[in-house]
Amino acid sequence: xxxxxxxxxxxxxxxxxxxxxxxxxxxxxxxxxxxxxxxxxxxxxxxxxxxxxxxxxxxxxxxxxxxxxxxxxxxxxxxxxxxxxxxxxxxxxxxxxxxxxxxxxxxxxxxxxxxxxxxxxxxxxxxxxxxxxxxxxxxxxxxxxxxxxxxxxxxxxxxxxxxxxxxxxxxxxxxxxxxxxxxxxxxxxxxxxxxxxxxxxxxxxxxxxxxxxxxxxxxxxxxxxxxxxxxxxxxxxxxxxxxxxxxxxxxxxxxxxxxxxxxxxxxxxxxxxxxxxxxxxxxxxxxxxxxxxxxxxxxxxxxxxxxxxxxxxxxxxxxxxxxxxxxx
Amino acid sequence: xxxxxxxxxxxxxxxxxxxxxxxxxxxxxxxxxxxxxxxxxxxxxxxxxxxxxxxxxxxxxxxxxxxxxxxxxxxxxxxxxxxxxxxxxxxxxxxxxxxxxxxxxxxxxxxxxxxxxxxxxxxxxxxxxxxxxxxxxxxxxxxxxxxxxxxxxxxxxxxxxxxxxxxxxxxxxxxxxxxxxxxxxxxxxxxxxxxxxxxxxxxxxxxxxxxxxxxxxxxxxxxxxxxxxxxxxxxxxxxxxxxxxxxxxxxxxxxxxxxxxxxxxxxxxxxxxxxxxxxxxxxxxxxxxxxxxxxxxxxxxxxxxxxxxxxxxxxxxxxxxxxxxxxx
Numbered sequence: 001x002x003x004x005x006x007x008x009x010x011x012x013x014x015x016x017x018x019x020x021x022x023x024x025x026x027x028x029x030x031x032x033x034x035x036x037x038x039x040x041x042x043x044x045x046x047x048x049x050x051x052x053x054x055x056x057x058x059x060x061x062x063x064x065x066x067x068x069x070x071x072x073x074x075x076x077x078x079x080x081x082x083x084x085x086x087x088x089x090x091x092x093x094x095x096x097x098x099x100x101x102x103x104x105x106x107x108x109x110x111x112x113x114x115x116x117x118x119x120x121x122x123x124x125x126x127x128x129x130x131x132x133x134x135x136x137x138x139x140x141x142x143x144x145x146x147x148x149x150x151x152x153x154x155x156x157x158x159x160x161x162x163x164x165x166x167x168x169x170x171x172x173x174x175x176x177x178x179x180x181x182x183x184x185x186x187x188x189x190x191x192x193x194x195x196x197x198x199x200x201x202x203x204x205x206x207x208x209x210x211x212x213x214x215x216x217x218x219x220x221x222x223x224x225x226x227x228x229x230x231x232x233x234x235x236x237x238x239x240x241x242x243x244x245x246x247x248x249x250x251x252x253x254x255x256x257x258x259x260x261x262x263x264x265x266x267x268x269x270x271x272x273x274x275x276x277x278x279x280x281x282x283x284x285x286x287x288x289x290x291x292x293x294x295x296x297x298x299x300x301x302x303x304x305x306x307x308x309x310x311x312x313x314x315x316x317x318x319x320x321x322x323x324x325x326x327x328x
Numbered sequence: 329x330x331x332x333x334x335x336x337x338x339x340x341x342x343x344x345x346x347x348x349x350x351x352x353x354x355x356x357x358x359x360x361x362x363x364x365x366x367x368x369x370x371x372x373x374x375x376x377x378x379x380x381x382x383x384x385x386x387x388x389x390x391x392x393x394x395x396x397x398x399x400x401x402x403x404x405x406x407x408x409x410x411x412x413x414x415x416x417x418x419x420x421x422x423x424x425x426x427x428x429x430x431x432x433x434x435x436x437x438x439x440x441x442x443x444x445x446x447x448x449x450x451x452x453x454x455x456x457x458x459x460x461x462x463x464x465x466x467x468x469x470x471x472x473x474x475x476x477x478x479x480x481x482x483x484x485x486x487x488x489x490x491x492x493x494x495x496x497x498x499x500x501x502x503x504x505x506x507x508x509x510x511x512x513x514x515x516x517x518x519x520x521x522x523x524x525x526x527x528x529x530x531x532x533x534x535x536x537x538x539x540x541x542x543x544x545x546x547x548x549x550x551x552x553x554x555x556x557x558x559x560x561x562x563x564x565x566x567x568x569x570x571x572x573x574x575x576x577x578x579x580x581x582x583x584x585x586x587x588x589x590x591x592x593x594x595x596x597x598x599x600x601x602x603x604x605x606x607x608x609x610x611x612x613x614x615x616x617x618x619x620x621x622x623x624x625x626x627x628x629x630x631x632x633x634x635x636x637x638x639x640x641x642x643x644x645x646x647x648x649x650x651x652x653x654x655x656x
Binding site: 058135179188189192196202203204206210213214215217221222224237238239240241244245246247248249263266267270 | 386463507516517520524530531532534538541542543545549550552565566567568569572573574575576577591594595598
């Protein structure tokens with residue numbers, strides 16, 4: 001009897017220790033390895049009061065690219081999928097819209113024909129599917145789309161296809177006093193509709209590309225009207241500009257996956273004091289997609305060539321991530 | 329002896345009650361009156377859990393104009409004073425700069441001659457005094473200026489000339505879960521240097537006018553370079569546009585003082601649910617300045633004419649504020 005009690009007590013103790021060890025791992029979807037170790041060491045260094053690398057909470061700014069860094073960007077940006085779905089719905093209501101080649105191609109889901117319309121065609125498609133309404137109307141359209149849309153390869157809601165290890169990382173940084181920002185080449189008003197639900201990032205912490213807007217009072221009712229004109233492209237050298245404009249502080253940690261994030265990582269990691277630059281390398285054709293140097297979407301060349309010498313951490317999806325997607 | 333003890337105990341009790349009453353007043357620099365009562369009633373309504381006017385903390389967004397709302401804008405915008413001081417310093421180093429009439433007038437402190445150079449002259453002055461350097465250099469220049477500059481009328485540091493009642497209001501709102509933003513017609517990079525110290529508002533919660541910037545790598549060192557070109561004017565109908573761009577949420581409370589804030593208050597107060605619109609009316613020539621309809625700086629006509637019917641609260645500096653300035 002006494003022995004049995006002792007065993008039970010011992011077992012309980014061991015379980016408690018195991019539970020504590022598990023709770024202590026802030027990044028359970030990451031395999032133990034150099035990438036995880038580097039991230040944890042950085043966070044511990046900047047949060048250690050009195051330590052030589054301590055950074056005040058107000059300056060703990062972390063910036064994340066979205067497409068390919070927080071969720072999949074293959075086989076196409078989700079915002080392009082939105083534009084195609086929207087073009088299809090608009091053409092169904094008003095077939096005359098299909099007189100424009102880009103709109104016709106998009107509505108037919110013909111990516112080759114759409115690509116052939118070039119930049120002019122794409123801007124035409126963006127103008128039709130993203131402008132001409134109020135910001136409130138646009139947000140409602142995007143909100144309805146994200147609820148019903150399915151990823152073309154995995155046939156699951158996009159909301160289940162964010163990267164679980166990156167969501168853990170966002171939580172981990174926030175738990176350590178970081179303010180987390182999304183700095184995306186995608187549309188700011190598109191992303192703001194879902195950033196809180198997907199990543200716990202409020203709309204005011206989303207930086208992105210934008211079209212121009214105008215304040216108008218229509219029949220006594222004020223509205224922000226979306227205009228068919230590009231305002232800002234938050235990509236490549238535009239990312240540090242967007243960061244400076246919206247945040248007004250230089251980040252100390254940056255996370256990206258393509259050469260569109262190169263300048264953001266460069267700007268972040270060349271400041272004084274401790275810095276962290278991380279590139280997600282998509283090398284897992286089994287669980288996700290494998291692409292880098294030759295890809296049209298998410299092309300990654302400079303990051304692979306220059307990143308390591310710059311002290312950036314290259315994360316291998318295949319080797320560093322225990323689980324890829326949040327929902328599967 | 330017993331009676332004396334009783335008196336002491338009674339006195340202590342009364343003092344404690346008085347102290348508690350004082351501590352309970354979140355706006356001690358405001359006289360009791362309709363304006364203060366309206367503000368307090370609004371804050372209590374939106375924070376009352378389960379109440380019909382309850383607003384979730386994430387949506388408690390309050391926007392404040394700066395010049396004339398949080399600190400004095402008379403006899404001239406402090407940023408104009410900065411441009412003048414800066415022009416003077418630059419001309420002292422390089423007299424050839426004075427060949428431009430606007431720069432010559434500014435360096436001489438000749439406001440009449442400066443005004444005569446018109447918009448072209450002002451843009452020329454802005455380009456010289458605000459652009460051509462990196463964002464880090466500009467922030468350092470502004471930071472040094474604000475430490476040494478004195479207000480032309482009161483001969484005191486600008487940092488002592490913020491409005492005490494408004495600073496209490498910022499604190500009060502933040503204590504009640506509001507996120508406070510500055511939405512200024514002034515320059516965003518100018519204001520961000522001092523917003524935290526002056527108002528407890530971090531740089532990322534400052535929206536303002538901007539010039540264009542470019543990301544550059546000079547001798548291997550990246551920088552944000554300030555260009556002599558207007559990017560965005562955050563005034564009048566630009567304020568709702570700036571709010572939408574930077575915050576991405578519609579505010580529920582807005583504070584301004586001039587017709588440059590009209591659209592911001594309109595956009596804020598015409599949304600659904602409880603809303604607060606407040607206009608500071610400068611009617612105190614004794615303690616500050618008295619100006620409204622006829623003023624070149626901070627002109628206020630529509631706000632006075634239409635504000636009350638729109639439910640906006642007009643604050644009288646003379647009657648509603650016990651003390652005007654923070655430092656005197």
